[in-house]
Amino acid sequence: MKASAHLPLRLTFALTLLPAALAASSLAHTQNRPAQNPPPRAQNVPAGNAQKGKYALSTHMCATCHGPEGQGAVGPAIASPPRPFGDFARYVRQPAGKMPPFTAQAVSDADLADIYAFLQSANLAPPSNLSTLTGNAQNGNRIYASYGCYECHGRVGQGSQSTSAPRIGPPALTIDAFARYIHTPTGNMPPYTSTVVSDQDVADIYAFLKSLPPAPSAKDIPLLNQ
Template identity: 30%
Template sequence: MAGRPSLRPAGEAAALCPRDHASMAIQRWRSRSLAPRHCESRLAPGSPTCTHHHRRREGPSMRYLGVVLGVFVLFVALAATASAEPQADPVKGKATWEKSLCARCHGAQGEGKFAGPRAGDTRTAAQWITQVRTPRANMPSFTAQQISDADITDMLDYMKTLPAVTGFTPPASTAKAGDPPGKALIFQKRCIACHGENGPVANFASTNRVPTTADVLKQLRAPKSNMPVFSDKQVSETEAAQIADFLAMQVKAPLPKSGEPVSLGLIAAVGALLLGSGFAIRKLT
């Protein structure tokens, strides 16, 4: 065991056996490992072991400080996120509402028309955005290209400046008993809000094309214009086929102009033709 200092006087060092050396080594190891627990009573303050012990006692305070710092960082991050969100502009929202398709169903001032009122709405911007993107019931969806989140927020802020509407009653359907199912669906699905009762018919009639179920489904699922998207939850394939059948029936028959009966229109056309022929005959003679 050369090289290790002896705890006995120099004269007694030679009398130590290997077992004594092992016992002394264990005692030294135990004294070092147990010293931090009793440094206040056995070691002088300021020693490395004592400093280590005091650091251990200060551990909970450091953890509390870390929690406080974490909460502060989270607060700053939330504040930065809130400031980054677009600020609502009710004046801009009014202009957007009046030119959007929203007013066609919900009324020019959110008073309700073919759909329920939105004036005085108390929902949040996030709820409005969700309703526009993934609506429930009969309302179609609008993409971000058709209307942005900022526009939705502006319109909501405008609606909040208007008084709430009570006692709203939607208009009754003009479909009568015995009418094709498609006529009632055009009203029920609120197609007439944008197209009018004969609007979809006129669109197909102007191209001299009889609409099919595939045509109607294509326009409902992936419209090319500002028309919103109708999913199968809003309009099923069966309902689309019924709408197509009704439109096809109307396109095949001549559409009267300005609400005039077809017979009067034909009489007027024949009269104009005869009058023109009379002028032509007089010139020749």
């Protein structure tokens, strides 16, 4: 009788401690469970080398979408990034949209630091007066031919597999990005400085390329639908 008299008190004490025990067990389980989306490996960022970063931006094909100076092209502008390096690394490792992820095996943390340093150092001031110029498509056609642009990009800017030159007509780039593509290209294309190709020349070539009809879709090509 004496032992049974104390049973409710012991039971009450045990029930009082049960929530704390369950919470401690849950916390321990959470801490021991591996993270499903671990952050990028780069935490202690090495000092980036901007010159190496410019090379890495090209070799890792970042420039294909983001431009040779990160000014944006098919993809968004990434130059002079206001975001911290950790956020930039996550953008590369775990991107959104159509951009493929680049693992640490594909692009090392050191390469990321170099690219980041280059993007921070990039001077993206647009050409002085392009936004105020009116292009002349007829003169642009003449300049396009006289500078031999057609030899790689085709007579109507359609591009060429044999020269690996991309399609540029009609251009998907803004006129400022198009000017940078001419002045500071990537790949095998030689640079055409503003001394060689003036702002007015760029505006005229751009107007010519803009006047061209877009490429037909596959469904509109009879040979591909036979």
